[in-house]
Amino acid sequence: MNTVDCKFCDIFDRQQTSGKMEHYYDKILWQNDHWFVVPANGAFVENYLLIISKRHMNAAAYSTSKEMHSLHYAIRTCKSVLNTYETLATHNLPRCRPIVFEHGSTDDRSIAVPQSIHHAHIHVLPAYNTNQILGGDNYQNELSMEPISTYPEFFEKAKGKPYIFYIDQQGQMQLKILDPNEPVRSQEMRIRLARAMVPANNFNWREELHENNIQKTMVNLKSLFRDLPNLRQNARLKHIYYARAMDGLCPNQVADDYSHVAEELAKHGMTLCNSIADKEHTLVPSRPQDFTARTFQENKRLASFIVNENSKNILKSDALLTNMTRPNHPYVGCIAEIIDAHRQGTFTVTACGPNYDYYTNNFYMVHHNDAMVHTVPQAIDILVKENDRGLN
Secondary structure, three states, rough: OOHHHHHHHHHHHHOOOOOOOOOOHHOEEEEEEOOEEEEOOOOOOOOOOEEEOOOOOOHHHHOOOOHHHHHHHHHHHHHHHHHHEEEEEEOOOOEEEEEEEEEEOOOOOOOOOOOOOOOOOEEEEEEEEOOOOOOOOOOOOOOEEEEEEOOHHHHHHOOOOOOEEOOOOOOOOEEEEEEOOOOOOOOOOHHHHHHHHHHOOOOOOOOOOOHHHHHHHHHHHHHHHHOOOOHHHHHHOOEEEEOOOOOOOOOOHHHHHHHHHHHHHOOOOEEEEHHHHHHHOOOOOOHHHHHHOHHHHHHHHHHHHHHHHHHHHHOOOEEEEEOOOOOOOOOOOHHHHHHHHOOOOOOOEEEHHHHHHHOOOHHHHHHHOOOOOOOOHHHHHHHHHHHHHHHO
C-alpha cells in the first residue's frame, strides 16, 4: 500500500511492518492475496464488516481480474462466517441474511460521491427489515438500481464512474451509476440501512463508532474466521498478548521479562501487542495495591478501566501467552485473561511452571487453554509450531 494519508493503507501497513495497530478495532480478522477484513467503524449493528483492498485504489471497480476473483471469494467468505454465526447463535433470534454494498468513487474528486474514504472498501453486514431501503424516504428519492448478473459486468459498467453497488439478501447484484448533476448523500446506503434496522439516527461513523458493537463483532467472529478450513495461512499467530503477574515484583524485573519475551517472539516473526508500558498506563491514577485506601466504588471504577483496557489489547491479539510459573501464586488476573481470550476465540497457551500437574488437572484451565506446558520457552515453541502447521 504505502499511500500517504490513507486510513486504510495505514491499517494494513502497520500490521505488516511493526505489527502494531493504532486501535484494537483495526484488527485484521481475515485476508487473502488482495483484500483484508476488519470490523467496521460506526457499526450500528453487531457483526458489521469491511472488506478493504490491499492495493490503494478508489473503488472496487478498478480491480484487476485477479483482484476481482479474489473479492468475490472474500465476499463469499464473509457471508459464510456471518451465516455460521447466525446458525450458532441463540435460536430465538430472527433469521437474517447478509447484504453487501459499496459506495464507489472516481478519480475525479470534483464529482460528489457517497464514499467517505477514497480507498476501495465493501460493506458486509447481517440485515433485518431491509425490503424498503431502496425506496423513497423523507430525505431522498427512490434509488433506482439496475440488476446485473456477474462481477465482470459490474466492473465493466462501473469503472471510472461514481456508483452504488448492492447485493441484496437474495444474492441479487444491483448497480446504480450516479449522475454528477444529482449527487446523493454521503454514506447514502448507511443512512438507509440504519433507518431500516435500528430506531435511531446513528449512521455517521465519524460521529459514533458504536464501540460496544465493534467489540461484540470481534468476540463473535474472530474464532470463526480463524477456524475456516484450508485457510490456516491467513490466520497466522502474529500478534501475541503476554499475560503475567506483576504484583510483588520489581518493575524493572517485569520490564526485563517483557523485553525478553518480545525478543524471542521477534525471532519467529511474532510481536507483542501489549507491553509493560501499556500495563503502567492502565494503572493511572492509582495502582491496584493501593485499593485498600479507596472506597469500593472508587476501586470498581479503576478496576473496570484496567480490565477493559486489557480486554481491548486481547482483542488485538491472535494468541495469548500466559506466564504462571511463580509457585503458590493465585494468578486471579491471569486466569481471568485466559477466560476472556478463550471467549473471544483467541488461541491460548499457558506456561504453568511447578504448578503444571495441578493446572492440567483443573477442568477450567484445561477447557480455556489450547495448550499447557511447563516453561515460557516451551509456550513460545507451541506458537511457532502452530504457525508452521498453518503453512502446510
